[in-house]
Each structure stands twice: as structure tokens, then as C-alpha cells.
Amino acid sequence: MEEQTLKVQKIRNGIVIDHIPCGMALKVLKILNINGDIGSTVSLVMHVKSRMGCKDVVKIEDRFLDEREIDKIALIAPTATVNVIENYKVVNKHKVELPDEIVGIVKCMNPRCITNQREPVVSEFKVISKNPVILKCKYCEREMGVEDIIENIL
């Protein structure tokens, strides 16, 4: 791990998202809407060897996450941990946790689902599998896997 961390410089303030499943780092950036010039440093290491096999790591300077963003990360990287860094020190570290129900952060992939029409409801999904993540729409019962979830995150 020590050797691996040397590949990317430490950050002063911000977050380190560690233990992202191999190959998912770019998707984590996508759901956090980090896709261009965001005005701060973003470091990304993919395919880092770890005890669990391999992982990806993302470091973002001067950026913090709200609960909603952490839930989004849990959907596509349920093994991830989020470390909050202040003045080069980890001041908070927690593992993301996928809840049993997902409300209002993913839209149903089924265009004929009533939640995609003009109705006063928010989307709701039951988590029917956490590894791999599979969601089932409470309304139309359509199941969505990780790729579909990424495409439909709100």
C-alpha cells in the first residue's frame, strides 16, 4: 500500500475514495459530475494491487461529498471507503453502505414506467442484490444492473 500511495501525491484538503472496484474509477468520476476543468486537482489510480485483488483510488482536492453523493458511490462501488482529508491528515474515514432502498437518486430505465411520466412521485428501488448491485423498481418491477444504474443516476 505504501508503495502504491507514492504513485499519487498526498492531498492537503479534500477526499480520497479508496477500495473502488477495479475499473470503476472513471464511473465514480462520472456520477460525481467530474468531467472537465473543475478547478482543482483530481488524481486517479486504476488497477492498484491490494489484499482483495485489485482496486481503483480517486483523490479530489478541495471537494467534499454530501450524503446523496455517498449513496450514489455506494450504488456503483459498494466496497469503497471515503476518507476526508484536512491538512494532509485523515480526519474522517467511513465505508460507503448501500441501503436496502434507494429513493430519488436513480431514475427507472424503463421508459414506460409510470415514474417517468409527469406524476408527483419520486423513483424508488428495492436493492435485491448488493454484490453485484441489482435494483428493482418499486413501481414497474424492472431490474437494473450497474451499467443501467450509471446511465440513470440523477
Next chain:
Amino acid sequence: MFKGRDIVSIKELSKEEMDIIFEVAREMLPIARGERKSDLLDGKILATLFFEPSTRTRLSFESAMHRLGGSVIGFSNPSATSISKGETLADTVRVMDSYSDVIVIRHPYEGSARLAAEFASNPVINAGDGAGQHPTQTLLDLFTIHQEFGEIEGLNVALIGDLKYGRTVHSLAYALSYLGANIYLVSPELLRMPSHIIRELKEKPVETDKIEDVIEDADVLYVTRIQKERFPDPTEYKKVAGSYRITSELLNKAKEKAIVMHPLPRVDEIEPEVDYTKHARYFQQAFNGVPVRMALLALVLGVV
């Protein structure tokens, strides 16, 4: 157990609950036939919200309500209602809920019955939502099989025809599997049962494209229409149209007590001569829609 309850998906009913529905439906048979009068639902109002046409389902609900002495309000042509002015389904449901004691909804979008149930304080019965659920059709199918064989566990049931788009067979396959039947899926390659439905079945079903493979084993031949209107490409439809045809000659190879079912309407999947054989049950099945829906209405309104 049932009073005030919504009937949205067949998956929400246990075997014990289905048995209660069948038992009440059996008691309703003489009333459904008009042999006995009933005022069980006197003073109760059923609202039928049919956002797409389904004459058979709507009229069987209306017949069920009238047979039990209740009355019916509703629409079958949404273009003549406030929906055409842009009213949401949620608002339509809230208003109709205040005019009635129970709502039956048919809607082209999937999940709409679930949404309606959330906005209504009275029970909501799903009469088909898009390609989603149609629990009352499944219940009347199961009731018909139950009437014939007494038990569903261990029966060999062949689902034949359009298994891809046919909403009826999706719910039925799930329920049959849950109740312990052996399922055979017979369809052209293009119209095979979707994998997410097969995943929900207890046992992996036998899949084939030939009726001949299953005709000797099946207790029930459940035939469906290959629905032209569901095909995005007419040339694809032409490839599979008329793939299956149940004839009396074919039925010579069937078990003595095998029955032929069909959710109707049929086009050319079952030859008219089959109507006169001991195997035909599709008109009985259609009639069973009335006692089964009577049972559901009486149960959710808490009068039985």
C-alpha cells in the same frame, strides 16, 4: 386479511390467500351464473378507470359488481375526461377515490396501479398496467386449473405462443412455479420468455419451439395469441405468425384429461373444431373472470 387491501401484483398473494379467493369464487358461481340473487355489495360503488380499452376485463368487473348488487361508475375512453386536459393519474385517482368504494384501473404505463394504490385510500385492483401485472387474469387462470384438477402442485403446464410480450403468461408462469407446477415453455426463438422472468421461477423450465415435444406430457396447454400489434417490425411478425395451431388431430396425442386454455381473443391459434372437444376450457376460463372478480371485490370491501 383482505379488507381494504390493494391487489396490484400476483406476487403479493400467498398460497393460503389464493385458496381463500378460490373458495369464495366457488361460492359465487351460482350468483355469477344468475341462478341466485345477491345484495352483498348493495350501496357500494366501483370506479372503473380504463385508460386503454379492454372490453372483456372491464365488463367482467362490471358484471361482478352488478351481480353482487353494487353499482359502477367510470370511463373507458380517457379522451373524454380531464386526463386529456393534462390531469395527472395521481389527481384522477384521488378524485375517483372520493366518489367510490373500490377502484379498478387499467393503464398503458407499467407501475401505474402501484401509484394509484398509493394515492387512493380505498382498495385498488390492478386490471393490467402496460406490460406489467394483470393479477386478476392470473387468478382466474389458476381458478380454472384448480377447478379442473383440484391441485396445481405437480401439474405439467405448457405455456405456448408469444411468451416474450404476453403479460398474461409472465404472471402466470411466476404463480404456477410458486404453486409447484412443472412449466414447459413453447415458443419460436423470437418470442421466448424473457430471462428475468425465468430467473424468478423456482425450477428451470423446459424450453422448446415444438408443441409435439410436450403434447403427451401436458395437463394444461395454455395457448396465447401472437400479438401483431406488439411487433415494431411487421416483417418480424410475418416470420412467426401462425407458428402454432391447436387442432383436434393434435389433441389426439394429448392426455385424456388435458385441457386447452387461452386468455382470448384468439385468432387462428386454436381451430374452431377444438371448441367441441372435451379439452376446450377457454370459454369456461373467460366466464370464471366473473366469480373470481366477485370474490376479490367482496373480499377487499370486507363483506365476506
